[in-house]
Structures are given as structure tokens and as C-alpha cells.
Amino acid sequence: MGSSYEFSRNxxxxxxxxxxxxxxxxxxxxxGWDQYHSPRNLLLALVGEVGELSEIFQxxxxxxRGLPDWSSDDKEHLEEEISDxxxxxxxxxxxxxxxxxxxxxxxxxxxxxxxxxTNQTPAAxxxx
Amino acid sequence: MGSSYEFSRNxxxxxxxxxxxxxxxxxxxxxGWDQYHSPRNLLLALVGEVGELSEIFQxxxxxxRGLPDWSSDDKEHLEEEISDxxxxxxxxxxxxxxxxxxxxxxxxxxxxxxxxxTNQTPAAxxxx
Amino acid sequence: MGSSYEFSRNxxxxxxxxxxxxxxxxxxxxxGWDQYHSPRNLLLALVGEVGELSEIFQxxxxxxRGLPDWSSDDKEHLEEEISDxxxxxxxxxxxxxxxxxxxxxxxxxxxxxxxxxTNQTPAAxxxx
Amino acid sequence: MGSSYEFSRNxxxxxxxxxxxxxxxxxxxxxGWDQYHSPRNLLLALVGEVGELSEIFQxxxxxxRGLPDWSSDDKEHLEEEISDxxxxxxxxxxxxxxxxxxxxxxxxxxxxxxxxxTNQTPAAxxxx
Numbered sequence: 001m002g003s004s005y006e007f008s009r010n011x012x013x014x015x016x017x018x019x020x021x022x023x024x025x026x027x028x029x030x031x032g033w034d035q036y037h038s039p040r041n042l043l044l045a046l047v048g049e050v051g052e053l054s055e056i057f058q059x060x061x062x063x064x065r066g067l068p069d070w071s072s073d074d075k076e077h078l079e080e081e082i083s084d085x086x087x088x089x090x091x092x093x094x095x096x097x098x099x100x101x102x103x104x105x106x107x108x109x110x111x112x113x114x115x116x117x118t119n120q121t122p123a124a125x126x127x128x
Numbered sequence: 129m130g131s132s133y134e135f136s137r138n139x140x141x142x143x144x145x146x147x148x149x150x151x152x153x154x155x156x157x158x159x160g161w162d163q164y165h166s167p168r169n170l171l172l173a174l175v176g177e178v179g180e181l182s183e184i185f186q187x188x189x190x191x192x193r194g195l196p197d198w199s200s201d202d203k204e205h206l207e208e209e210i211s212d213x214x215x216x217x218x219x220x221x222x223x224x225x226x227x228x229x230x231x232x233x234x235x236x237x238x239x240x241x242x243x244x245x246t247n248q249t250p251a252a253x254x255x256x
Numbered sequence: 257m258g259s260s261y262e263f264s265r266n267x268x269x270x271x272x273x274x275x276x277x278x279x280x281x282x283x284x285x286x287x288g289w290d291q292y293h294s295p296r297n298l299l300l301a302l303v304g305e306v307g308e309l310s311e312i313f314q315x316x317x318x319x320x321r322g323l324p325d326w327s328s329d330d331k332e333h334l335e336e337e338i339s340d341x342x343x344x345x346x347x348x349x350x351x352x353x354x355x356x357x358x359x360x361x362x363x364x365x366x367x368x369x370x371x372x373x374t375n376q377t378p379a380a381x382x383x384x
Numbered sequence: 385m386g387s388s389y390e391f392s393r394n395x396x397x398x399x400x401x402x403x404x405x406x407x408x409x410x411x412x413x414x415x416g417w418d419q420y421h422s423p424r425n426l427l428l429a430l431v432g433e434v435g436e437l438s439e440i441f442q443x444x445x446x447x448x449r450g451l452p453d454w455s456s457d458d459k460e461h462l463e464e465e466i467s468d469x470x471x472x473x474x475x476x477x478x479x480x481x482x483x484x485x486x487x488x489x490x491x492x493x494x495x496x497x498x499x500x501x502t503n504q505t506p507a508a509x510x511x512x
Contacts, residue, residue: 015229016142023236030245036443039191040296043182044442046213047303050178051435054171058428059420062318063167066225075226082221083235086228089217093210097194098203100214101143107211108151117158164315168424172314175431179307186300187292190446270400271485279492286501295447299438306434310427319423322481331482338477339491342484345473349466353450354459356470357399363467364407373414 017101021090028091037095046088053081145229149218156219165223174216181209273357277346284347293351302344309337401485405474412475421479430472437465 028034056078057063067075093100156162184206185191195203221228284290312334313319323331349356412418440462441447451459477484 013229014144014146015233016144018142020229020232020236023233027236027240031243038193038445039195040185040188040300041443041445043185044296044299044438047178047182048435048439048442050175051432051438054175054428054435055432057168057171058432059425060168061422061425065166065223067167075224078224079226079231080235080238082217082224082226082228083232085217086214086232087235089210089213095193096203096206096210098207098210100210101141101148103207104148104211104214105143105151107208107215108148108155110208112155115159166317168428169315169317172310172424172427176307176311176314179304179310182300182307183304186304187297189294189297269485270402271489272398272400274398276485276488276492279489283492283496287499294449295451296441296444299441303434303438306431310431313424313427316424321422321479323423331480334480335482335487336491336494338473338480338482338484339488341473342470342488343491345466345469351449352459352462352466354463354466356466357397357404359463360404360467360470361399361407363464363471364404364411366464368411371415 017090017104020087021094021100024087024091025094037091039092039095042088042092042095046085046092049081049084049088053078053085056081145218145232148215149222149228152215152219153222165219167220167223170216170220170223174213174220177209177212177216181206181213184209273346273360276343277350277356280343280347281350293347295348295351298344298348298351302341302348305337305340305344309334309341312337401474401488404471405478405484408471408475409478421475423476423479426472426476426479430469430476433465433468433472437462437469440465 025034028037056074067078070078090100093103153162156165184202195206198206218228221231281290284293312330323334326334346356349359409418412421440458451462454462474484477487
């Protein structure tokens, strides 16, 4: 089952969290930046990027799925800021010694147990 | 090149963003939750999870890499909150029609152009 | 000139930032908590409260001014979370040695210079 | 009882939340900006400013109280960003119809009941 917003993924390769982690670790190391990558430094950098992401959405009112009214510049800006959040999140998990991909899979399983699918019709479920 | 914090990844499979995206899309759909997954709703949910992540670190002062002094309960809590941030980020990208993995790879390339590796010694680089 | 959302302020005294600052400093000191109130600890606590504030709004879609559809419980919860953000912000400014009230007044003056009022009609201004 | 970081407040007048609220309401109205000041727009703007505030602290490691090592430029930047957070918080409370000052006072009273002062010595309390 998929989302209906997959127009941009056609033919793209499947990027793994481990690949991104390895690239980021090398990126930081060859620049001598890893010395600054303490957990709380990275966490605050993450918060900073979440702020930049929020600024894109701040004066827009409700935004439709798929961003039909956005310019390509706005979409590119959004891609950059969402990516920045992801990249700091991956680095934060890395310096904390966590396997982010495994943690995410485990959390989905945990959520599935916490919120079992009922036999409700979608209409009934939506009133929860 | 890798990080020195990989103790938890041994033997684990390489989790892709697309796999997580597909699982989350199905998870939301079978529960009738996708109707609530507008971009700004998901963005605020993401901010909420970043807040919960920050609360884990808030009174600790500087935290050492690898979290050597943390209990296994604290580490598990951290794994859950980091995962929650990731899961909402993936869903936000999805409802916006973005390919998060490709966007992240592109951003790393862009960052590499913006911050070229110099011939500085690590010691010199660290004074920047 | 005032807002149209002042129903809750009738007859209430005018609370100053300095009064809140003094109360919070005493609160922390008599409980021995001030030792934890380093700038970055308080900043992360602030981020945590912003997360809790966002959670109140996360699944609601656009929300009307004055919150006409909210229950009194929801409004009370909101008052608490907005207050928590303010209280940590005041404490953060305090441990940084800043006068938050003066800083805020200065920022309003600076903003007024940056964004001068034009002779545009409101309708014209709104298209900016 | 006061904080030990009050060097900047000598002789300054006591700024109230209501005064700031009134100035901000007028500021927005004469510029035709109040139409954009829906609760969720202001909340996201607040998150954006919290991000900018975090960026000031992100690569610094632990920061000492009173910011003894910061340049006057850095301190001025911090004053601006802390102020921006406050100004959006005040406007958010205002469009929600809340009296932020009263809410903050009430929250302090509630916290005092939740965390009563014990007869512990400060040393004992600090181990909680």
C-alpha cells in the first residue's frame, strides 16, 4: 500500500538510514567537525532546523497535501529544510549509539500493538 | 568510514526511508488516521515529538557521546522519542509529495560543495 | 488600541515580567533547583514546553481566534502550557543576565523601523 | 529575593505583559498583519523563533550563567531572539483570548502546590 503522493519517487533508488549515517559521519570527520557533534549540540542544531522548517509554513494557513499551489522554489526550499532536520536527527542518533532504522521499525511495531486495527468502518474510526 | 558508536547495529538489516514510509502510510490508512495527516498537523506533531526528545536531555548538562552513564530504560526512552521524530518527519515529507531519501542525498551533496574539504590539519580546522 | 479577545482580562492586574522573574528566582532557590538552571538546560526545557504547546494544536486543523469551539478544560490546558513556555523563557533570560522586558520593548521599536507603516489601505497592505 | 544576574536592570522600568500585548496588537493592526495572526500561524512563527534562539546556542557546548565569554554582538543577537519568542507568545495568547500574565501567575501558584518546599537542606534537595 502506498501514498498517493509518490510522483517524485519514480525510478529513484531506495535510500537507507545507514547509508546516510555513513556519509554524514565521513562528512563531519574529514572536515574536523565531529568534535562539535556532542549529543546536546546536535539536538539544538536539530531544533534550529525544525524552526526553519516551521518558518516555511508559518504564514500559510492550512496547506493542502501535495502542495499544489507551491512554487518549485518553495518546494525546493522545503526539501532542503526537511532534509536538514533528518540529517541532524541521524547524527544525533549516531553519537548516542542508537540504530535509528531499527529503533524506528521497533516503534512502528510498538505503535501497532498500542493502537490495534478495529473492525470499525473508517467513518466510525474517524470519530475517535 | 564509520562512526565509533555502532555497537547496536551489528547484524541488523539496512532500513530504508521508503520502507518506513510505506509502513507508515499503511498504518495510518487502515486506522483511518490519514484524514488527519495534513502537512501542518504533521508538522505540529513533529514539533511535539522534538519537545519530548528535548525533555530527555533537559536537566542533564552536557551529555557524553555513546551515553555511557545512561540506564537502559533511559536509552530505550530516547530510542522511542528519536523514532517518533523520524516517523512524523517521514510522514510530513510524504504528504508534501517529497522523496525524503533523495532530498537528503541531494542536501549532502549541496553541503559538500558549500563546505569544501581543505588541506588544513584537523587541529587547524578545529579553530574555525 | 486593543485586541478583541480581552474577555478574560477585565479587572485583572497588570503583571510585569520583573515580578514573574522575581517569583521564579525565589521559587527555584528555595527548592535548590537553581543549580540546574544553566542556560542550555533551561533552553531545552523551553523547547520541551513548546512541544507540549504544539501537541494541543496538532490534530485540530486551522483554529479560530478566541477558540470558540474549545472546552474550558482545553483552554485551561492551553493556559498552562503557554505559561510554562513563558516561565522558562523568563528564567532563560534571567540566567543569561538579560532584561527581557527592556529587550522586548527595544525589539518592537526595531521592528517598527524595519517595517514602517505605509499609507496603503489595509486591503493593499494585505496583498504584500 | 532576586537573581544574581540583575546587572542590566538597574533603573529600568517594569515592563508589563499587557503593555507589550497592546503595542503588538496596534503594531499588527496598523500594518494589516492581524489577518495573518491565526493561532496556528502564530504558533509556527513561535517555533521558528525558538529555532533561531537555539541556533545561537547550538555549537557552544555548556554555556556559563551570565554569558561571561560572549561578545556584545552575541548578547544583542540573543536579546533579539529571546524577544522574538516572547512577542509571538504574547500574540498567540492574545488571539486565543488568554490573559498571559494571569495565566503565568496561576501556574506559579499551581507549581508551588505541586512541589512544596521541604525542610531538606539544599544539599539534600539537590539529590532529588
